[in-house]
Amino acid sequence: MxxxxxxxxxxxxxxxxxxxxxxxxxxxxxxxxxxxxxxxxxxxxxxxxxxxxxxxxxxxxxxxxxxxxxxxxxxxxxxxxxxxxxxxxxxxxxxxxxxxxxxxxxxxxxxxxxxxxxxxxxxxxxxxxxxxxxxxxxxxxxxxxxxxxxxxxxxxxxxxxxxxxxxxxxxxxxxxxxxxxxxxxxxxxxxxxxxxxxxxxxxxxxxxxxxxxxTLEELYEIRGEEAEERGAARVAKEKEAVVKNAEQKERKLIKKLLKKNWTVEAVQELTETPMDKILEIQAAIHS
Known part of the structure; x- marks a missing residue:
């Protein structure tokens, strides 16, 4: 022993x-x-x-x-x-x-x-x-x-x-x-x-x-950094979800207006959406 x-x-x-x-x-x-x-x-x-x-x-x-x-x-x-x-x-x-x-x-x-x-x-x-x-x-x-x-x-x-x-x-x-x-x-x-x-x-x-x-202080610092990283990742994920949700609502509105025979110019003026995106949605409706 x-x-x-x-x-x-x-x-x-x-x-x-x-x-x-x-x-x-x-x-x-x-x-x-x-x-x-x-x-x-x-x-x-x-x-x-x-x-x-x-x-x-x-x-x-x-x-x-x-x-x-x-x-x-x-x-x-x-x-x-x-x-x-x-x-x-x-x-x-x-x-x-x-x-x-x-x-x-x-x-x-x-x-x-x-x-x-x-x-x-x-x-x-x-x-x-x-x-x-x-x-x-x-x-x-x-x-x-x-x-x-x-x-x-x-x-x-x-x-x-x-x-x-x-x-x-x-x-x-x-x-x-x-x-x-x-x-x-x-x-x-x-x-x-x-x-x-x-x-x-x-x-x-x-x-x-x-x-x-x-050291213990370095450990707590590392733990703090990890918490900040997790927090930042969570905020980024939430922000991404908000943006995605807003885009879906915008797309849904444009599609609805175009189906009511609004011109693409009128839709752009109302929604301030780029014209190429409006034309893309319009093409999808008629495809």
Missing amino acids: KLLDDYILQTSTQSLILKENTASYASNREFKDGMFRLLFSEKRAALELLNSLEGTERKDEEKIEIDTLREAAYVFRVYEKIVSDRELYKEARCPLPIPRLYVLFNGTKDKPLETVQHLFGGIKPGLEGDGPMMEAAVKVINVNLHKGHPILKRSPTLKQYAQFIERVRSHIKLDGMNRDEAILASVESCVKEGILEDFLRKHGSEVINMLTGI
Whole structure:
């Protein structure tokens, strides 16, 4: 299982190492990973997520530190930040906070609601067949919306994130949109429906630009241009219909006058229609 950036939520007593495991293809994985990291880089959202994972009710956002690291080295780097050099040289045992490691899975593969993954489980046995002397267990939580994990009830922000991702997938699978179109449509509809509204209003340009290369402002400008184009096309169509209707009425009047034996000169004087058009209608009557 490919593990991406690490999200370390650190308090005075605990360091929670959090990862998001995403879908299989790279561009979407990078998009979701970037959005997830941006969403939970805000301390309020990070504290909410920490409380939902741990079943706690911590209130002090300022005690949380957020770091992003890569690979197994994160465990040692976190402790490196916590333990001073002086502590390392003391004979007394240095108390360390309990590490808790989580992976939040929202990929498309069917996975259980919760599993435990052993970080060093993939290490090859040594010459004597012995395994690693160090181990770390990571709790993998399936946060896909349809799985209904209780954590989604405890963390409204995480639930809305899951709703957003589910909406993107639905647009692709059911509406036949490509990935870019699905994300643009999801951002617009979620803002209207209050799903991650504040986050998307604040960071919508960044979220969209992560994948499409355009900003939210440019998107709205494009949408405005499309609306203007549709409006102009509608006006042109209506104008064309009015002109066509007027021509039909004019032709009908000329035909009626000619049948009453009006001269073409008299018809032209009354209707101000070009003579060649009157003669054309006259020829059609006698044909």
